[in-house]
Amino acid sequence: MMEREALEFLQEQAIEAATETIQTDDNGHTFLVGEDTREFVPDDMPETIQVTTLSSVVDFVKESKDAISHGQLLVRVDGPRKVVVESTLDNYGRRARFLEARPVLDLMEFGHWYDREELTIALQSHFVSLAPEESREYDDKGTLLRFISAYQETDSNQVVDDGVSQTATVKTGAASVGTARVPNPVLLAPYRTFAEVEQPQSEFIFRMHEGMMGALFEADGGAWRSQAVASVKEYLNANLSRCGADVVVLG
Template sequence: MLKEAIEYVVGLKNRKEIVAVDSRTWIDTDLEEVTDYVAKPFQISTLTGLVAYIKSNYDKQQDEFMIQVVSPTKVKLLGKLNAQQDRDRYVVVEAIIPEFSFDSFYDTESLNIKLQSMFVENVDRDIILQAIGNISEESVKNVGDDGTSQSVEIRQGIKKNEVLVPNPVNLAPYRTFVEVEQPESQFVFRMKDGPRGAIFEADGRTWRNQAILNISNYLKKELENEIENNKVHIIA
C-alpha cells in the first residue's frame, strides 16, 4: 500500500502539463517555456559570401533578413523576432585582417615589410618607406626632433640627404573587409635608436565609423533589389 502511494506521488511530480498564456506556451510544473527553434549561425569571412548566400536563398527562408553591421570586422545576418522575442541567427561574417601592433616599435626591416603588405599605398606611406628603407645605424644619432616631426638622414647613392617625416601622417591600414575601401586616418610616426620605428593611432578610433558606413554602403549597392522588395533591412 505504501509503495503504491509513493509511486502515485512520484507520478504526479513527473507529470508535465502544457499551459498557454498570451500565445506563449509553458510547462506548468517547472515554469519552463516551450520555445520555437531558432537557427544557429555558421561563420564566413567575406561580404561577397554573405551577398551570395542571401541571393541564392539556399535554405529557402521565407522571412525577411536583417543585416546588422556590428563593427568594422563583424556583420550578422538575422531573422525576425518570434513569439519568445528571439530571432534566427543565420550567418556571422568576420573579416580576416592582418595583425599589426600599433604603438609598438619594429626594426626598420620588419616595419618596411608590414607597411608594404598591410597598408594601402599612398603618399605618406611612401614617405615613411623612404625614410626607413635607407636609414643606417649611425644616421639614427642624427635625428632632429622638434616634438612634432622628425628628420632622418638617409643614404641616396654616395650622398646623404635629410628627409623630414611629417606628423601626423595619413595612412590606410587593412582594418576591415577587403571588399570595401579601407578608411584613411591619422597616425603619429616615431623613430628611435635601433633603428626602430612605430606608428601610433591619433584619431580617437573614429575611423571605425567610416568603416561601418563603407560596409553598409557596399551591402546596399549589392543587395539593391532585395532592399527594394523589403527582403533585406540593414542596420549600421
C-alpha cells in the same frame, strides 16, 4: 555501473515530468506548470553559418530559401569587421542568427616598435598604395619607405626630438649623409575591413628611436571605424536593393 546510473537519471526525469502539467494560454504560449512554472521554449534555432566576405552575405540573402521563409531579414553591420544576418523577433523574443561574416586579415600592430626590415615589410604588405594628394609630392606610404631606406644610424648620430617632430640622419648620396625631418603625420590606408570596400584612410604618427626602430600610432581617434561601417553598409544596400527579399540593412 554506468547503465544503472543512466537508468536512475531517466527515472528521476520521468518522476519530475509526472509532477508537471502542460498548459497553453490564449496567445498560444505553452507553459510547464509545476513547482517551477516556466514557459516551454523549443530548441529550434538554426546553427550560424560563418563566412569571410561581403559577397557571401549577399549570396546568402539572395539565394537562401530557409532565411527568406522567416520573413524580414536584418543585415546588421556591427563594426568594420563584422556583419550578421538575423531574423526579426519570434514569439519567444528571439532572433535567429543565420550568418556571421568576419574578414580574414593580417593586421599590423600599431604602437609596436619594429626594426627597419620589419617595418619595410609591414608597410608594403599591410597598407594600400594611395593616389597622391595635391598637397603631397608622393603618397605617404612611399614617403615612409624612402625615408626608412635612407635612414642611417652611426655612433655619433642621434634622433633630434622636440616632442612633436623628429629629425634624423639620412643618406643623401652614394657616400654622403644629411639631416631630414621624419614625416609626420602620415596619411595611410591599412587593410582593416572587408576587401570588397575601399580601405579607410587615416592619419598616423610615425616615431623613431635608437636602434633603427620605428612605430606607427593611430591619430584619428577611431574615426576610420565609422567610415568603414558606412562603406560596408553602402555596399550591402547597393547589392541587396533588388534582391527580391524584405531586407533591412543597419549600421
